[in-house]
Amino acid sequence: MTTANKEVNTIASQGYKYGFVTDIEADVAPRGLNEDTVRWISAKKSEPDFMLQWRLKAFRYWEKLLQGQETPSWANVHYPPIDYQNMIYYSAPKTKEKLESLDQVDPELLRTYEKLGIPLEEQKRLAGVAVDAIFDSVSIATTFREELAKHGIVFCPFSEALQEHPELVQKYLGSVVPYSDNFYAALNAAVFSDGSFCYIPKGVRCPLELTTYFRINTAETGQFERTLIIADEGSYVSYLEGCSAPMRDENQLHAAVVELITHDNAEIKYSTIQNWYPGNEEGKGGIYNFVTKRGKCQGKNSKISWTQVETGSAITWKYPSVILQGDNSVGEFYSVALTKGYQQADTGTKMTHIGKNTRSKIISKAISAGHGNNTYRGLVKVMPKADNARNFTQCDSLLIGDQCGAHTTPYVEVRNSTAQLEHEAFTSRVDEDMLFYCNQRGLSTEDAQSLIINGFCKEVFQKLPFEFAVEATRLLELNLEGAVG
Template identity: 80%
Template sequence: MTTTNKDLKAVASKEYKYGWTTDVESETPEKGLNEDIVRWISEKKNEPAFLLNWRLKAFSYWKKLVSEDKTPKWANVKFPEIDYQNLYYYSAPKSKKQLDSLDQVDPEILAAYEKLGIPLEEQKHLAGVAVDAIFDSVSITTTFKKELSKHGIIFCSFSEAVQDHPELIKKYLGSVVPYTDNFFAALNAAVFSDGSFCFIPKGIRCPLELTTYFRINAAETGQFERTLIVAEDNSYVSYLEGCSAPMRDENQLHAAVVELVAMENAEIKYSTIQNWYPGDEKGKGGIYNFVTKRGICRGNNSKISWTQVETGSAITWKYPSVMLIGDDSVGEFYSVALTKGYQQADTGTKMIHLGRNTRSKIISKGISAGHGQNTYRGLVRVMPKAYKARNFTQCDSLLIGDKCGAHTAPYVEVRNNTAQLEHEAYTSKVDEEAMFYCNQRGISNEDAQSLIINGFCKEVFQKLPFEFAVEANRLIELNLEGTVG
């Protein structure tokens, strides 16, 4: 009768399914980071002067932080110090000519997507989903652009946006996450290679779910994405982002920045499924995911909601946040973070209430298995003018086995006494007791586990667009499958 124990061990050591590398020639500058590299990247991308200047300012700010030894150390994660001079800062597949159809895409790259279960060939025909596929750092192909442009929606790679809409980039870049925000935001600003740009004009409800798949490929390449989404008055957009990366020995740094701007009555839904290489059984290798994501509800009655399902990466350090400036604006954060093996996640959100009647809701679900360590870190700040601000926070933890850990660090700062804040939390276990209870009702181990885990995640999965909810469910089950002998 020790099957359950064995099962739980098998869960904890589940192997990464998407480990391989694709043999595509990369065009990469030398290792390390200096002003010349920043200039090289900017020149390579034919950027206007304002952008180069911005990068250089960011770089000198970052250098200052490094010299003052101001790398962030407060998160509940452990890793050896990163040698920033031992990384490549730009990598792009060599064939960089404009493509008219998928037939022109490197077959190696297409095959890689096939393995990930993202057949572009099919996706192109899939009604309702526009795919801006990013392979390493350069956008390869963008579909559905014509359909979107009919509505005046701009959805393209960041590089294209810099060329075609420099005025918008100049206006909004860094307006939510300035390069001075934090160490990794400064690094990203200096060397970001590409990402997505999305602009929804006034009164437009984006008719498609916008999807981007990210992928890290070339060895030892720092991946610095930059995404900017602007929703003008009375507009709506739902944006999906999903990722997976190949097996690596060297730790790979990923420091993305995402900025969202919602004007009056606008709504932005941003969903993420993250499944990067988490490292091997002993915790070796794996992606370091240090991301800055922030949205700003600038207009009255605007709404931003973040939904994330985090299953990958060796280390996740991520706090999608909302600045609630407009009166009656709403910020939401729904998260499922799974850590197994030796994964570490320190994730949560910040809700900054500035306007009147602003509301925020935080639902965080942490699953820990094996030696995984999961920390929820959240801040709810109510500023003096945020009359009648409300927040509801729930952070729950599910433990699988007895070697993992769950931690919560909720911070609250209230400077207006009309605020109402609620906080709930519970910790539960998928332990022998729960499994036995299910077994005693005739439910097999496999079904019991999926019942318990799906139950735990349900509130968050319900917030995902339907196709993604199915994928998320499958992803969690895949990560924890093979548990019954």
């Protein structure tokens, strides 16, 4: 093997920057999972009864799946069986009952977010961004609440929404992702502890970017959060989530559910920058990111757009999807997934065309380096009444070195002859010849790589809110910085 080939092959994490642990006393649920755990969590949050009943139904359904060994096994990812009884399902930093302002947030927690580059003090905020910070199982702070309230926008922790807007929660919870949707969705429904809730009233264009930042801190804890966003008629919101976790040798489970609903003429733009701990260079440790994300374009002319940059996690299993129910509704999916080291990603989307003249667009960019294994899995489904449905799909793969893998598995199911579907795909490899060519024009290997990767991803990065496009670019560069040069 030549030198450059070795360089190309050893591109691995230059060290995960967010791997520290916050030393804080936590309120932790007893290890393991049974009905009592579910009741314990629900009681902890003084939830209304409908919530507890829903959780219990979900738990019983999940238990049945587990006993029947009906855990999902179709994805192109490999991991040992998870011991669900050897895990903690709730962990919250010990704080006062209710926080009146940020001054009451434990300074240790504020420092944690500061270190992560997410200042919670409003005066230091990113211009135009409201943040909900979730630490292990609970939300610790939400900024800009008053500003948002002026517009009638509700943006708060899920547990709080259950107290203050139970009717909204009851109406929409599970309406897009029912607890019986899949194994992890059922698990999440049973034990989810917090998440973000967002309601944009009719005709309101949300003036701020809404952001939720998820942080897993406690060891052996799973994070099960649930996000619910409702855009009422003619409203618009752009929402972004970011994630990170400490470096630990054991795997940790993150099984989230996100539900989006748009009414007539409404639009939700949902962006994710996922940077969970991916495990070390030998593939030890890291987060299992098993997530169900789905949006429903319920109203006509509505639009849901998913943009994701997936760089972390040991295993990613995630298919942000759109149900195009309203006529003329639009679903979009823009994705960059990076796998390096021994990371595995099986990600993609489902676009279900139900209404007439519905359109969907899928742009997937998979980057594999080291021993990374990347699979695009997508389904475009056109139902009998979806006249003139259109889909454009493009899934591209970029391979760095010769030990990694990229797979593309597009499924198409069309039951209406007026549908028009297009599919494009290409694969390119960053090899030593390409890098040498760039070197010969004066570029260092690292600059060349970042140029190539940014070029490869630009269609997706353009879709991110501006502040985060810069962050995403840096994140990719950082992740691919290695033993090169």
